[in-house]
Amino acid sequence: MIHTAGNNGEGVRSDCHISLTPDSGQGISISIHSKVKWMYGGSIEMLCRDMFHFYGIEKAVLEIDDSGALPFTLAARIEAVIRKHLDTTLEYLLPVLPQNIYQTAPDTERISRLYLPGNNPKLMINAGIYGCHGIILDLEDSVHPGKKYEARFLVRNALRSVDFYGAERMVRINQLPEGLKDLDFVIPHQVNLILIPKCDSPEQVALVDAKITEILGEKNTSVWLMPIIENAAGVMRAFEIARASENVVAMAIGLEDYTADLGVQRTVAGKESFFARSMVINAARAAGIQPIDSVFSDIDDMETLAERVRESKSLGFAGMGCIHPRQIAVINENFLPDESEIDRARKITLAYEKAEKEGLGVVAADSKLIDMPVVNRALKTIEKAVKSGRLNINWRETNGR
Amino acid sequence: MADKQKRNAAGRMIPDMINGQPVIPFMGVGKYRPQGRKHASGISTCIDYPDDGNKQVSGLKEALVKAGLRDGMTISTHHHFREGDLVANMVFDCASELGIKNLCWFPSASFSCHAYLLKYLDDGTISHIEGSMNGPLGRYCSEGRMKKTAVLRSHGGRFQAIQDGDVKIDIAVIGAGCADPFGNANGLNGPSASGSLGFAVGDAQYADRVIVVTDNMVPFPCIPWQIQGNYVDFTVKVDRVGIPEKIVSGTTQITRSPDRLLIADLTARFCEAAGIIHEGFSFQAGAGGTALSVGNYFGEIMRKKGLRARFARGGSNKYLVEMLEEGLVEYILDGQTFDLEGVRSIRENPDHVMTSPFSSYNYHGKGNFASMLDVVILGATEVDLNFNANVVTHSDGYLLHGIGGWQNCLFGRNVILPVPLFRDRIPVIRDEVTTLCGPGELVDVVITERGIAINPRRTDLIGKTKDSGLPLKKIEQLKEEAEAICGVPRKPEFTDKIVAAIKWVDGTVIDVVRQVKR
Numbered sequence: 001m002i003h004t005a006g007n008n009g010e011g012v013r014s015d016c017h018i019s020l021t022p023d024s025g026q027g028i029s030i031s032i033h034s035k036v037k038w039m040y041g042g043s044i045e046m047l048c049r050d051m052f053h054f055y056g057i058e059k060a061v062l063e064i065d066d067s068g069a070l071p072f073t074l075a076a077r078i079e080a081v082i083r084k085h086l087d088t089t090l091e092y093l094l095p096v097l098p099q100n101i102y103q104t105a106p107d108t109e110r111i112s113r114l115y116l117p118g119n120n121p122k123l124m125i126n127a128g129i130y131g132c133h134g135i136i137l138d139l140e141d142s143v144h145p146g147k148k149y150e151a152r153f154l155v156r157n158a159l160r161s162v163d164f165y166g167a168e169r170m171v172r173i174n175q176l177p178e179g180l181k182d183l184d185f186v187i188p189h190q191v192n193l194i195l196i197p198k199c200d201s202p203e204q205v206a207l208v209d210a211k212i213t214e215i216l217g218e219k220n221t222s223v224w225l226m227p228i229i230e231n232a233a234g235v236m237r238a239f240e241i242a243r244a245s246e247n248v249v250a251m252a253i254g255l256e257d258y259t260a261d262l263g264v265q266r267t268v269a270g271k272e273s274f275f276a277r278s279m280v281i282n283a284a285r286a287a288g289i290q291p292i293d294s295v296f297s298d299i300d301d302m303e304t305l306a307e308r309v310r311e312s313k314s315l316g317f318a319g320m321g322c323i324h325p326r327q328i329a330v331i332n333e334n335f336l337p338d339e340s341e342i343d344r345a346r347k348i349t350l351a352y353e354k355a356e357k358e359g360l361g362v363v364a365a366d367s368k369l370i371d372m373p374v375v376n377r378a379l380k381t382i383e384k385a386v387k388s389g390r391l392n393i394n395w396r397e398t399n400g401r
Numbered sequence: 402m403a404d405k406q407k408r409n410a411a412g413r414m415i416p417d418m419i420n421g422q423p424v425i426p427f428m429g430v431g432k433y434r435p436q437g438r439k440h441a442s443g444i445s446t447c448i449d450y451p452d453d454g455n456k457q458v459s460g461l462k463e464a465l466v467k468a469g470l471r472d473g474m475t476i477s478t479h480h481h482f483r484e485g486d487l488v489a490n491m492v493f494d495c496a497s498e499l500g501i502k503n504l505c506w507f508p509s510a511s512f513s514c515h516a517y518l519l520k521y522l523d524d525g526t527i528s529h530i531e532g533s534m535n536g537p538l539g540r541y542c543s544e545g546r547m548k549k550t551a552v553l554r555s556h557g558g559r560f561q562a563i564q565d566g567d568v569k570i571d572i573a574v575i576g577a578g579c580a581d582p583f584g585n586a587n588g589l590n591g592p593s594a595s596g597s598l599g600f601a602v603g604d605a606q607y608a609d610r611v612i613v614v615t616d617n618m619v620p621f622p623c624i625p626w627q628i629q630g631n632y633v634d635f636t637v638k639v640d641r642v643g644i645p646e647k648i649v650s651g652t653t654q655i656t657r658s659p660d661r662l663l664i665a666d667l668t669a670r671f672c673e674a675a676g677i678i679h680e681g682f683s684f685q686a687g688a689g690g691t692a693l694s695v696g697n698y699f700g701e702i703m704r705k706k707g708l709r710a711r712f713a714r715g716g717s718n719k720y721l722v723e724m725l726e727e728g729l730v731e732y733i734l735d736g737q738t739f740d741l742e743g744v745r746s747i748r749e750n751p752d753h754v755m756t757s758p759f760s761s762y763n764y765h766g767k768g769n770f771a772s773m774l775d776v777v778i779l780g781a782t783e784v785d786l787n788f789n790a791n792v793v794t795h796s797d798g799y800l801l802h803g804i805g806g807w808q809n810c811l812f813g814r815n816v817i818l819p820v821p822l823f824r825d826r827i828p829v830i831r832d833e834v835t836t837l838c839g840p841g842e843l844v845d846v847v848i849t850e851r852g853i854a855i856n857p858r859r860t861d862l863i864g865k866t867k868d869s870g871l872p873l874k875k876i877e878q879l880k881e882e883a884e885a886i887c888g889v890p891r892k893p894e895f896t897d898k899i900v901a902a903i904k905w906v907d908g909t910v911i912d913v914v915r916q917v918k919r
Contacts, residue, residue: 013825036826038797039890068825126660129850325659
């Protein structure tokens with residue numbers, strides 16, 4: 001039986017294809033075909049030998065067809081073939097990057113989240129440099145059914161070894177119950193948030209939550225949850241789902257599957273999903289969590305994307321998914337407060353501060369009375385504007401930018 | 402092969418003889434002062450040329466025979482037809498049929514289509530190449546299979562070598578999209594129109610014999626005559642000089658790679674922050690995907706701020722032409738025309754001007770355009786901690802690219818190298834470049850997707866950008882980041898055999914390339 005993992009062939013970069021023939025011939029034989037063999041051939045072979053030693057394998061033929069895979073990829077691919085051969089849960093782990101050890105706050109900014117196919121290492125390496133708030137390593141729809149097993153190792157290793165430069169580290173698991181198995185591979189390894197796809201009942205959230213608690217054991221960390229509503233049943237139970245666990249911090253909507261469930265076409269105008277989107281927004285806001293909009297799938301049409309983002313923001317969404325790095329800037333840009341919002345927020349904030357100072361019970365700006373929720377929104381807008389660099393932190397003194 | 406070697410001013414070991422010629426080692430930027438008078442071809446007389454001006458002969462082989470082709474000569478061709486060039490291959494087919502041996506091929510650049518000539522390097526028709534070494538030819542040379550030592554020069558260095566007589570061209574064969582029987586020629590019209598023929602201008606002037614080859618022979622006069630018939634000995638009409646769709650290939654598209662777009666965006670933002678983009682500024686951006694998008698971002702900044710560039714040097718293409726026609730750029734000084742829009746523009750628009758390496762790049766002239774540029778955007782295969790850069794070999798030691806105008810452009814006021822930090826696990830920033838093509842004192846800024854390193858010599862740029870919010874880092878820091886991700890690579894191993902010399906813009910030797918140990 002020959003076991004294989006990984007990818008090779010035309011257009012494949014930063015990946016490798018491994019084939020393992022166990023127990024044939026004498027001892028360990030390793031052959032490396034790589035365009036960087038002269039640079040890294042020695043270290044690749046050392047890694048292989050170390051892994052064979054770790055798993056106690058003394059006889060095997062290993063063939064590596066490498067297109068510049070980084071160590072985290074090589075190790076994931078080799079572990080996948082070895083564990084296909086051996087029945088073991090023993091994990092071969094490379095060291096965790098110290099900068100990858102962080103927790104995120106439940107209400108951290110989640111405007112842009114970049115989806116990455118979980119079995120494509122090339123796209124992971126630079127994913128953190130584009131300034132998105134979250135990175136989703138996807139084990140679900142973007143991974144071919146035959147590649148689900150090996151993708152888990154790659155995603156786990158990426159969580160440990162790839163620097164995402166402070167982005168929230170997210171994993172979309174498979175639909176339950178298969179998704180519960182994914183949790184074993186990722187929960188102990190610096191994941192901040194789990195996306196639960198095709199979620200249509202609070203029980204599913206509870207199952208995931210319980211499994212995570214079990215895996216974490218004594219560890220004092222939190223892994224947040226973001227259920228994705230993708231059918232009519234989920235829409236109708238959105239509020240229950242949003243409140244299913246205190247670890248649920250956001251709720252997203254997936255419109256491709258939702259429109260398919262309704263048996264309608266997904267249109268750019270989006271009339272067919274208006275109700276569903278409003279339900280998700282209201283359920284999430286009522287539960288005190290972030291509502292997140294579906295991805296926009298035409299990666300070449302930045303203008304329509306920008307329109308969609310502005311609409312999304314005006315409906316009440318707090319963020320949107322991205323399927324290409326080029327969408328990140330457009331989404332961030334259009335979700336952030338624009339000039340007129342900032343101007344208004346400045347006026348209200350100043351009026352509020354003045355009222356506070358003078359001990360007045362009411363806040364007034366432009367001869368209108370301002371309610372407290374409006375003041376709070378203004379304060380939040382100012383905070384966002386300052387954080388994103390759209391407003392100088394000393395705006396009170398500099399009178400603006 | 403040389404027996405003695407000495408260290409040049411860049412610290413590289415250089416032989417004292419290459420191909421039987423004495424070598425002047427690199428002495429430092431602006432240190433070598435040439436002596437003597439320029440080279441010239443022999444005096445011609447109208448006695449030897451037909452009064453009716455018709456110099457057309459039946460075919461290329463006849464022209465080569467009449468031009469006196471014999472063993473050991475130096476034959477020049479040009480790369481205006483780029484990947485679609487048929488001329489160089491035809492020339493050596495003829496030479497081979499005539500049983501001629503040991504020719505030096507002196508192209509202005511080579512392309513993958515010239516892998517066809519490997520068989521003539523094998524059978525001794527061609528002894529060596531003095532020009533660029535791309536793809537399969539570079540591999541052949543790096544494996545030590547070329548009979549003599551290759552010599553690589555920049556476009557400006559090639560003109561300098563011709564003008565100074567370092568290289569004496571016996572026969573120049575100039576392919577042209579349009580010509581008349583007298584020898585006047587341009588690249589503007591006909592099925593093989595390729596734009597400016599600038600690279601052949603010096604060859605026409607200095608070569609002993611000049612042959613113009615076209616597939617579009619028009620009655621005298623061919624207007625305009627970028628190549629003057631008065632320099633030309635013979636004209637030839639062939640069925641095809643080039644493959645049109647490969648002459649203006651689709652390589653010149655703005656990149657869609659998010660990594661490269663990010664690097665291009667950082668480059669433009671850096672230039673804006675450093676005050677490089679101002680009313681009346683000038684720039685040169687190459688034809689690679691990243692460089693094209695830098696030009697695009699420049700355009701956005703200029704539109705936003707209401708600025709115009711006085712001139713752009715190119716490498717022209719549809720994007721630069723759009724900027725010219727929109728009024729963002731007042732003039733294009735064009736050295737090479739990359740696409741059909743560029744060809745149309747240079748034919749129709751008087752503000753889109755043909756140049757040659759003489760005006761743009763020649764270091765042994767009374768100035769050149771490259772040093773007047775406010776900013777140049779260049780590529781590199783490697784950059785080291787001293788900002789030295791490599792553009793001809795990859796980190797595995799194999800020759801894969803020519804120098805082009807790269808060395809010449811290093812004299813621009815602000816030289817920026819936008820490069821990825823690593824390419825498929827191969828780090829770009831190294832302790833020391835494998836091959837030195839450009840001294841670090843001329844490289845001002847390295848821009849990667851993970852940070853920008855400014856040459857410490859440029860305290861002015863450091864001062865202007867320190868509060869810009871751009872990710873400024875030390876170059877050592879960039880190298881460490883790359884190695885943290887990729888690992889520390891082993892260096893390639895070489896034998897002692899020198900396979901190629903890298904000339905500096907003044908004709909001195911800045912480095913050599915040794916045979917890769919396999």
